[in-house]
Amino acid sequence: DSGVTQTPKHLITATGQRVTLRCSPRSGDLSVYWYQQSLDQGLQFLIQYYNGEERAKGNILERFSAQQFPDLHSELNLSSLELGDSALYFCASSKAGTGSTGELFFGEGSRLTVL
Amino acid sequence: GQQLNQSPQSMFIQEGEDVSMNCTSSSIFNTWLWYKQDPGEGPVLLIALYKAGELTSNGRLTAQFGITRKDSFLNISASIPSDVGIYFCAGQRRGGSNYKLTFGKGTLLTVNP
Numbered sequence: 001d002s003g004v005t006q007t008p009k010h011l012i013t014a015t016g017q018r019v020t021l022r023c024s025p026r027s028g029d030l031s032v033y034w035y036q037q038s039l040d041q042g043l044q045f046l047i048q049y050y051n052g053e054e055r056a057k058g059n060i061l062e063r064f065s066a067q068q069f070p071d072l073h074s075e076l077n078l079s080s081l082e083l084g085d086s087a088l089y090f091c092a093s094s095k096a097g098t099g100s101t102g103e104l105f106f107g108e109g110s111r112l113t114v115l
Numbered sequence: 116g117q118q119l120n121q122s123p124q125s126m127f128i129q130e131g132e133d134v135s136m137n138c139t140s141s142s143i144f145n146t147w148l149w150y151k152q153d154p155g156e157g158p159v160l161l162i163a164l165y166k167a168g169e170l171t172s173n174g175r176l177t178a179q180f181g182i183t184r185k186d187s188f189l190n191i192s193a194s195i196p197s198d199v200g201i202y203f204c205a206g207q208r209r210g211g212s213n214y215k216l217t218f219g220k221g222t223l224l225t226v227n228p
Contacts, residue, residue: 002157035218042220043158043203090157101165102146102207102216106157 003027006091006107014115018079021110025072025093031055032074033104034066037088049074078112086114121204121219128194129227136222137188138204146207147180147187148216153200161202162189194226 003026013019025032034046036059045058049068060066063081068074078085088111092104121138128134138147146165150158162173164180164187171178177190187204204219 002159004157043218045216045218092157101163102148102205103160103163104158104216106159108155108157 002105002107004091004093004105004107006089006110008110009108010111010113012113012115013081015081015083017081017114018077019081019112021076021078021089021091021112023074023076023091023093023107025074025091026105029093029095029105030072031094031096032068032072033092033094034060034074034076035090035092035106037090037109038086043090046076081112081114083114086112088112119204119206119217119219121222123222124220125223125225127225127227130194130196132194134191134194134198134224135188136202136204136224137186138206138219139186140206140217141185142206142208143184144206144217145184145209147178148205148207149176149178149187149189150203150205150218151200152203152221158203191224194224196226196228199224199226 005024007022030051033048036044046060047066048056052068063079066076088109090106090109092106119140148163149161152158162178167184168182169180175192201221203221205216207216
């Protein structure tokens with residue numbers, strides 16, 4: 001158990017819909033990262049938050065947004081869903097922000113299926 | 116963007132055999148890390164390397180940070196069935212405010228008992 005909690009574990013929805021994925025980081029971790037994992041693209045970095053502020057942005061689509069709340073949990077919002085958005089979405093956390101060592105603790109993921 | 120080439124894509128081995136996989140990049144990284152993902156789980160950190168030339172072991176696992184800073188390898192000795200999973204290399208380049216990791220596409224390891 002990594003200590004990172006993600007909900008829901010599975011989600012099935014239709015194209016055009018909007019979903020919200022939730023992540024609770026390990027106790028004491030200030031940074032939250034979101035990654036998308038698909039079969040052909042591997043683990044793609046989406047976005048990082050540190051103590052409530054956006055710290056780094058990766059290949060995140062404009063239809064996707066995220067935020068980190070004062071209690072440090074984070075949500076990833078995916079809107080106008082397309083078939084190609086079907087993937088595993090991972091949240092990871094670490095203690096550091098700019099001093100990150102790259103040592104991340106991953107949750108079990110949320111599997112999104114868009115029909 | 117930064118690309119990591121991880122090879123092989125997949126491996127099928129017999130229990131007891133040694134395994135070697137590697138990762139190369141056209142860019143220099145300050146940190147190399149190796150993660151393992153079990154089926155239905157998130158990746159778990161196996162080994163982190165912080166200095167060029169560093170050789171680090173974790174049980175039956177050994178990883179090295181290449182001298183050029185553009186590559187790393189992971190060896191698994193005397194493989195066992197629970198070694199099955201996807202192994203990812205990851206590189207991190209520190210600079211400015213960008214600390215994101217770049218992951219390789221993974222090596223799928225299958226161990227036949």
